[in-house]
Amino acid sequence: MVDFPVTLSLIAVNIIVSMIGFSNPNFVNKFIFWPYRQARENQQYRFITSGFLHADWMHLLFNMLTLYFFGRIIEGLFEGAGLGGKISYLLLYFLGLIVASIPSYQKHKNNYSYRALGASGAVSAVVFASVLFSPWNTIYIYFIPMPAVVFAILYIWYCVYMSKRGGDNINHDAHLWGSLFGLSFTIALVAALQPQLFEEIIYQLSHPRFGI
Numbered sequence: 001m002v003d004f005p006v007t008l009s010l011i012a013v014n015i016i017v018s019m020i021g022f023s024n025p026n027f028v029n030k031f032i033f034w035p036y037r038q039a040r041e042n043q044q045y046r047f048i049t050s051g052f053l054h055a056d057w058m059h060l061l062f063n064m065l066t067l068y069f070f071g072r073i074i075e076g077l078f079e080g081a082g083l084g085g086k087i088s089y090l091l092l093y094f095l096g097l098i099v100a101s102i103p104s105y106q107k108h109k110n111n112y113s114y115r116a117l118g119a120s121g122a123v124s125a126v127v128f129a130s131v132l133f134s135p136w137n138t139i140y141i142y143f144i145p146m147p148a149v150v151f152a153i154l155y156i157w158y159c160v161y162m163s164k165r166g167g168d169n170i171n172h173d174a175h176l177w178g179s180l181f182g183l184s185f186t187i188a189l190v191a192a193l194q195p196q197l198f199e200e201i202i203y204q205l206s207h208p209r210f211g212i
Helices: 005-022 025-031 035-041 046-052 057-080 085-108 120-133 148-165 173-193 197-206
Strands: 138-141 144-147
Touching: 005 025, 005 046, 005 057, 005 085, 025 046, 035 046, 035 085, 046 085, 046 120, 057 085, 057 120, 085 120, 085 173, 120 148, 120 173, 120 197, 138 148, 144 148, 148 173, 173 197
Parallel strands: none
Antiparallel strands: 138 144
């Protein structure tokens, strides 16, 4: 039995679709985030499909490692804490893809040359949903240990830096908006289904525990 079927399935689909795109530019052009064409040809499916494409192996590896570490936490927690289980997790992921790209869509819908791809919005939503519950859990990125909250901060800093740098077809702005969505969605979910969890969330945030 697979312990984290949704997380592993999402990773598998991302890898398969991205690999197809690596060697097929026409495939990428059909499904990449392209606000200009979305606004004029009603191709809003690109909000979702672009989230399963990646620019290169490093981009794919970074996003999938992040999803693996944090997605398992959220998948288990949403199930175990009565927060809607797999349905809520899938909503977090796919709404994160859409909501995180809306600002870029509004900004670039008249820009023919702007295109973007990547699971940035969804992964960021999952990261910050997880950090809300387990801010001091130690994770390992390229064998470097760090608290989850520190990784989350570095993750956002990297995205803001790369967004300003530009030129790689990666929608780095989506990281920021995905993060805000992930926090908002999860807080709303807790408030609606398990409001007593807020006491534990506040306790965890205010009691750093390193090396765990």
